[in-house]
Amino acid sequence: MTSSVISIRFNKEKVRLNEPLYTLEQRQQAFTKLREVKTEFASRGWFPATSGNLSVRVGEYSPEQFTFAITASGKDKSQHTPEDFLLVDHRGQPIEPTRLKPSAETLIHCEIYRLTGCGAVFHVHTVFNNIVSELYAERGSVPIERVELIKAFNIWQEDAQIEVPVLPNYADIPKIAELVEGRIDRAIPGIILRNHGIYAWGANVFEAKRHLEAFEFLFEYVYRWKALHL
Numbered sequence: 001m002t003s004s005v006i007s008i009r010f011n012k013e014k015v016r017l018n019e020p021l022y023t024l025e026q027r028q029q030a031f032t033k034l035r036e037v038k039t040e041f042a043s044r045g046w047f048p049a050t051s052g053n054l055s056v057r058v059g060e061y062s063p064e065q066f067t068f069a070i071t072a073s074g075k076d077k078s079q080h081t082p083e084d085f086l087l088v089d090h091r092g093q094p095i096e097p098t099r100l101k102p103s104a105e106t107l108i109h110c111e112i113y114r115l116t117g118c119g120a121v122f123h124v125h126t127v128f129n130n131i132v133s134e135l136y137a138e139r140g141s142v143p144i145e146r147v148e149l150i151k152a153f154n155i156w157q158e159d160a161q162i163e164v165p166v167l168p169n170y171a172d173i174p175k176i177a178e179l180v181e182g183r184i185d186r187a188i189p190g191i192i193l194r195n196h197g198i199y200a201w202g203a204n205v206f207e208a209k210r211h212l213e214a215f216e217f218l219f220e221y222v223y224r225w226k227a228l229h230l
């Protein structure tokens, strides 16, 4: 969509209409990438019972205005249909005529894009991310140290220790979204909702996938280490 920018003056403030935020090619590329990632994560069993959601940012970005492609709500993410994804704006509102509903958790994606400027956000529910979030819920973060895969987050110290933030899992998604700003750690590209699942992000699909895989490896490590030392 290469619409021209129309500028108007409103209360002396310049407001842009018909933003050329993305092209049709970028939209198609985002849907294709989401489809590839969805296929791969489904093959790992990372979308049980329709859980999980994926998004990729499309086109221009500023913290105040951006667009992203996201999975439609409630779909069986192991199946492909012509109605799996839709485009939403920085408020999580669909920006094209559609009967699809964006993911119920779209507002959390919005906050992550707004705060980090990242290019992709992936959310999965796994037994390991649920168990470690419960184990460390009171602490408010999952501690991980001395594991090589911490380097997947571009943290290169030999004795690195990280804490992955754990947020409460309210039924009210806007209430969770409000907490994100206070809990994001710039060095750690992920947050866990207690007994729910992880959101991992990255500059692009490749990086977000690497981060998510690293988190899941580390959570399984933490779980198994704990189980061995109980």
Ligand SMILES: CSC[C@@H](O)[C@@H](O)C(=O)COP(=O)(O)O
Residues within 6 Å of the ligand: 049, 050, 051, 052, 053, 071, 072, 073, 074, 075, 102, 103, 104, 105, 123
């Ligand atoms: C079916 S349980 C999972 C949902 O409640 C939710 O947490 C989830 O991850 C998927 O929601 P969705 O609206 O399909 O994106």
Ligand SMILES: [Zn+2]
Residues within 6 Å of the ligand: 051, 052, 053, 105, 123, 125, 196, 197
């Ligand atoms: Zn979820």
